[in-house]
Amino acid sequence: MxxxxxxxxxxxxxxxxxxxxxxxxxxxxxxxxxxxxxxxxxxxxxxxxxxxxxxxxxxxxxxxxxxxxxxxxxxxxxxxxxxxxxxxxxxxxxxxxxxxxxxxxxxxxxxxxxxxxxxxxxxxxxxxxxxxxxGGLTVPLVLLLHDIERRWGVRQVVLSSYQAASGRGHQGVEELLEGSELALRDPDAELPTDCFRPAQAFNVVPAVGSLLENGSSTEEQHLVQETRRILDLPHLNVAATCVRVPVVQGHSAAVYIEAGGPVVRRDLVELLASLPRVVVHDSEPPSGPPTPLTAGDPDLIHVGRIRVTPHNPRGFWLWLVFDNLRVxxxxxxxxxxxxxxxxxxxxxxxxxxxxx
CATH class of the missing domain: 3.40.50.720 (NAD(P)-binding Rossmann-like Domain)
Structure with a gap:
């Protein structure tokens, strides 16, 4: 500084x-x-x-x-x-x-x-x-979609996120840690629910934010709106399911993208690896795909499990891991x-x- x-x-x-x-x-x-x-x-x-x-x-x-x-x-x-x-x-x-x-x-x-x-x-x-x-979930998504759109076009995006407790700040992390400690001591203990309801400790909650009348959550609605607006694609077909998981810090997401034309996996890997602030994890095990614990540099977007679908060469999957606070x-x-x-x-x- x-x-x-x-x-x-x-x-x-x-x-x-x-x-x-x-x-x-x-x-x-x-x-x-x-x-x-x-x-x-x-x-x-x-x-x-x-x-x-x-x-x-x-x-x-x-x-x-x-x-x-x-x-x-x-x-x-x-x-x-x-x-x-x-x-x-x-x-x-x-x-x-x-x-x-x-x-x-x-x-x-x-x-x-x-x-x-x-x-x-x-x-x-x-x-x-x-x-x-x-939003911290929108940023890595649009950074990737921006260049994918320029190369092949994007017809559809389907995302499932796995979001850490740090998305709710210090209080969210403290509540997860406190609840985990209580649950380990007594599986029947009443766990804190000030930040997360139901309790987050040893649990997966299939909604982030408030639920809307149409069944979507506010987090999912915001992701769709922000992605369309930032990419200047107001009619882009985006669907999301945002999930809170018992991880302290580091969001993950599974993203399915359908491009405007056929995609060759080698070209996709090359494009992703060329992007600033993106690192591609494309090696064989034991390193495996990135996780919040193993990804590495917190200032980068870590991409793994790159798969072009065999039945539809326009469609492919990406696995993303990133430090939500740093992003x-x-x-x-x-x-x-x-x-x-x-x-x-x-x-x-x-x-x-x-x-x-």
């Missing part, structure tokens, strides 16, 4: 700094050497006063009620929809570029929904305000960096135009 005096570097406010995603964003800011003039760490009142490491020094976290957006150039919201929905417009009204991780603005047609390697060009004509980051955090920072790289006249107060 690099604190500099350069007026081209933004003044950052990180809201939700003590949560699982916010802490991951802080880690990446340090690892990537993101330049900034100042950074303010903000969290809920119960976390105010806590010390957090920033660039080799300790910094005090302030309450959201005491946050100062007036001098901010960039505000990153790593919070839930309720907090983002209330505070993000205030930060934008103060003149900052707001990048929000929640789903509060993803369906707003006037708010860009970005995965920069796919549709970052939209920032070139966006003057500022609020920008929405895609979402990196997408937020890439959005901020894309905004900072815009021509000066296209910016509001971010970067060079932040000089007063």
């Amino acid at each position: 690099k604190r500099v005096r350069d007026h081209a570097a933004p003044r950052i406010v990180l809201v939700g700094a003590t949560g699982a995603l916010g802490a991951t964003v802080l880690e990446l800011i340090g690892e990537l050497g993101v330049r900034y003039r100042d950074i303010q760490l903000v969290a809920s009142p119960r976390s105010a006063g806590r010390a957090a490491p920033v660039g080799g020094r300790s910094q005090t976290v302030v309450s959201l009620d005491d946050a100062d957006f007036a001098d901010a150039d960039l505000v990153l919201f790593c919070t839930g929809e309720a907090v983002s929905g209330r505070w993000a417009p205030a930060a934008a009204a103060a003149g900052a570029l707001v990048v929000d991780s929640s789903g509060a603005f993803r369906t707003d047609p006037d708010t860009p929904l970005l995965v920069p390697p796919v549709n970052g060009h939209l920032m070139e004509r966006y003057p500022g305000g609020i920008v929405a980051g895609a 979402a955090a990196l997408n937020l920072l890439q959005i901020a960096q894309t905004a900072q790289a815009r021509p000066p006249r296209a910016r509001t107060r971010l970067g060079e135009s932040a000089h007063r």
Whole structure:
């Protein structure tokens, strides 16, 4: 993490700094050497006063009620929809570029929904305000589909996800660990269900989010809507079943894709291996396909079990494993960096135009 005096570097406010995603964003800011003039760490009142490491020094976290957006150039919201929905417009009204991780603005047609390697060009004509980051499940999916669509076209996508407890932040992880410990001591114990209902420990729950009248979950609905919008394919046939599994961190997904024409497996492997942030696991056992425990580099999307269906050469299966927190955090920072790289006249107060 690099604190500099350069007026081209933004003044950052990180809201939700003590949560699982916010802490991951802080880690990446340090690892990537993101330049900034100042950074303010903000969290809920119960976390105010806590010390957090920033660039080799300790910094005090302030309450959201005491946050100062007036001098901010960039505000990153790593919070839930309720907090983002209330505070993000205030930060934008103060003149900052707001990048929000929640789903509060993803369906707003006037708010860009970005995965920069796919549709970052939209920032070139966006003057500022609020920008929405895609969900942690959507990001790896569209990164793969973008180049598959350009090569063969995509007619249909069917996805089944296996999502970790960290998707619900620190509280989700703590509840899974607590419930697992209780269940091991007493199989008949009443397990905690504050984050997951039914209990997540030693269980598989076939719905992530709330259930809708049509039987889909909110997570599945969001995945379909976000994928279509980011790829600019409003009629793409996408279906999903999102499942919560008793894994601490790291989402997995089985994805069936039907392309517009026949696909040769060798060409598919070559294309996937050429993509940035993608690693193909295509060796024979004992290494086998990637798993949340064995995949490796948490900043990469791990792809295995690549199978072209013998009865339909247009269809193929992929197995994906990725660190859901790192994927979402990196997408937020890439959005901020894309905004900072815009021509000066296209910016509001971010970067060079932040000089007063």
